[in-house]
Amino acid sequence: MILNQYIPVILMMLVAAGVAVAVLGLAEFLGPKVVFREKMEPFECGENPIVSPKQRFSVRFYLIALMFIIFDIEAVFLFPWAVNFQALGLFGFVEMMIFVFILALGLAYVWKKGALEWE
Amino acid sequence: MTLALVETAAKIAFVFGLNIGVFAPLLGWVERKQSAVMQDRIGADRADVFGFTIIGLFHTMSDTIKLIFKEDFIPRGADRIMHTAAPALALIPALVAFTVIPFGGHYTLWGHNVNLVVADLDVGALFVFAISSLAAYGVVLAGWSSNNNWSFLGGLRAAAQMFSYEVAMGLTIIGLVMFYQSLSLVTIVEKQNEFWHWGIIWHWPAFILYFTCAIAENKRIPFDVPEAESELVAGYFTEYSGMKFIMFWMAEFVEVVTISALCVVLFFGGHHLPFVTDAELISGLGGALYPNFANLAAMGIGILTFIVKVIILIFIQMTIRWTLPRFRYDQVMALGWKLVLPASLIWIFIVGVGILSGIMPRP
Numbered sequence: 001m002i003l004n005q006y007i008p009v010i011l012m013m014l015v016a017a018g019v020a021v022a023v024l025g026l027a028e029f030l031g032p033k034v035v036f037r038e039k040m041e042p043f044e045c046g047e048n049p050i051v052s053p054k055q056r057f058s059v060r061f062y063l064i065a066l067m068f069i070i071f072d073i074e075a076v077f078l079f080p081w082a083v084n085f086q087a088l089g090l091f092g093f094v095e096m097m098i099f100v101f102i103l104a105l106g107l108a109y110v111w112k113k114g115a116l117e118w119e
Numbered sequence: 120m121t122l123a124l125v126e127t128a129a130k131i132a133f134v135f136g137l138n139i140g141v142f143a144p145l146l147g148w149v150e151r152k153q154s155a156v157m158q159d160r161i162g163a164d165r166a167d168v169f170g171f172t173i174i175g176l177f178h179t180m181s182d183t184i185k186l187i188f189k190e191d192f193i194p195r196g197a198d199r200i201m202h203t204a205a206p207a208l209a210l211i212p213a214l215v216a217f218t219v220i221p222f223g224g225h226y227t228l229w230g231h232n233v234n235l236v237v238a239d240l241d242v243g244a245l246f247v248f249a250i251s252s253l254a255a256y257g258v259v260l261a262g263w264s265s266n267n268n269w270s271f272l273g274g275l276r277a278a279a280q281m282f283s284y285e286v287a288m289g290l291t292i293i294g295l296v297m298f299y300q301s302l303s304l305v306t307i308v309e310k311q312n313e314f315w316h317w318g319i320i321w322h323w324p325a326f327i328l329y330f331t332c333a334i335a336e337n338k339r340i341p342f343d344v345p346e347a348e349s350e351l352v353a354g355y356f357t358e359y360s361g362m363k364f365i366m367f368w369m370a371e372f373v374e375v376v377t378i379s380a381l382c383v384v385l386f387f388g389g390h391h392l393p394f395v396t397d398a399e400l401i402s403g404l405g406g407a408l409y410p411n412f413a414n415l416a417a418m419g420i421g422i423l424t425f426i427v428k429v430i431i432l433i434f435i436q437m438t439i440r441w442t443l444p445r446f447r448y449d450q451v452m453a454l455g456w457k458l459v460l461p462a463s464l465i466w467i468f469i470v471g472v473g474i475l476s477g478i479m480p481r482p
Contacts (some may be wrong), residue, residue, distance in 0.1 A: 104464060
């Protein structure tokens with residue numbers, strides 16, 4: 001059965017999760033707990049925080065996220081093609097290069113529009 | 120069935136022992152001692168046991184003991200559950216990514232076939248990328264849940280940087296997959312049995328691109344803008360103390376090892392010695408007379424070769440870390456999108472032409 005090869009992966013994940021939980025448990029039980037108001041403030045270089053971090057942030061981060069989705073899906077399409085590259089031969093190569101060229105045009109457009117600039 | 124389970128357990132124990140037992144603490148020491156040597160300082164040399172310091176190796180132990188007994192601090196207004204879960208979410212993917220990396224070859228020991236990889240998945244290379252990209256959740260959650268402006272900015276920067284370099288990192292490997300015709304890391308290593316088929320020979324530009332992306336993905340200097348101490352205090356782990364801080368730190372070092380191991384597997388022939396194939400090694404060790412002991416010796420040599428190669432690549436990463444200054448944030452993003460991404464697309468084209476025209480071999 002093909003899923004059998006994933007059993008060691010699950011074991012590995014369980015062991016890793018066990019290590020993480022054990023370390024978190026150590027942190028929870030072994031350290032001291034001293035609570036007073038000034039100490040519990042989030043660190044702001046000694047000042048009391050005035051602005052909450054939970055507010056609007058630069059739209060460029062959204063743009064990066066959108067571009068990530070587009071180009072990562074391109075990479076996902078490239079992987080199965082690359083595995084069969086030598087079997088597909090010239091035809092497959094030309095087909096894929098047309099696809100990559102269209103996405104490269106997209107990258108050039110994004111670049112030209114200034115979405116990759118940070119100032 | 121039981122034997123297979125015991126074998127898997129032994130391999131998992133080996134991988135964890137290597138990563139969190141040996142490399143993670145050792146790298147903490149290397150980071151201090153190597154920087155000291157490179158900057159002409161004395162460096163960590165004070166912690167001692169009965170007067171013996173062993174060039175500062177005990178600092179790792181004393182640091183760990185100190186950090187275990189530190190207070191676990193969660194600031195007011197923070198999301199307690201997410202704040203606690205974030206370091207675990209950063210550490211678990213770093214540890215699991217090693218599952219598919221072969222640290223040796225195939226050996227026959229007393230009639231039992233041993234394959235030195237925890238899980239030989241058909242999609243090995245994809246598995247490593249998929250799992251290690253999950254680490255972004257830990258970092259982003261750490262930044263978001265801390266209720267701290269520095270953490271939040273660090274988390275945002277980390278998210279954008281990791282996403283950007285993940286795209287380029289996936290594309291740098293495509294050329295190699297076209298060359299070896301497989302995503303299984305075990306198959307890729309087998310095809311590097313002959314020295315002239317090692318990835319680095321034909322794919323050194325891909326190695327440079329991949330190495331850059333991997334260091335950027337791991338957020339180490341010169342790409343450590345998410346935790347730039349001169350701008351953001353400590354970035355996304357500003358509000359972390361004690362063992363939770365150690366978990367981020369461990370995740371980073373385990374990832375250093377994983378990057379090196381993946382580079383060894385993809386570009387430097389895995390466990391293979393240069394110019395010696397596995398079969399030659401086993402017969403050279405007396406495989407005809409004592410097949411079991413020759414296999415065992417070959418296994419030892421294979422694992423040792425693999426570890427030595429990994430250590431060399433770790434050393435290169437550490438040297439880069441203490442040589443280059445930090446880039447500005449816009450430089451980091453520009454490098455990813457404007458240089459590495461187009462360069463890896465061009466490299467795919469070059470490999471395609473190279474293989475189809477017969478200039479590159481077909482291993």
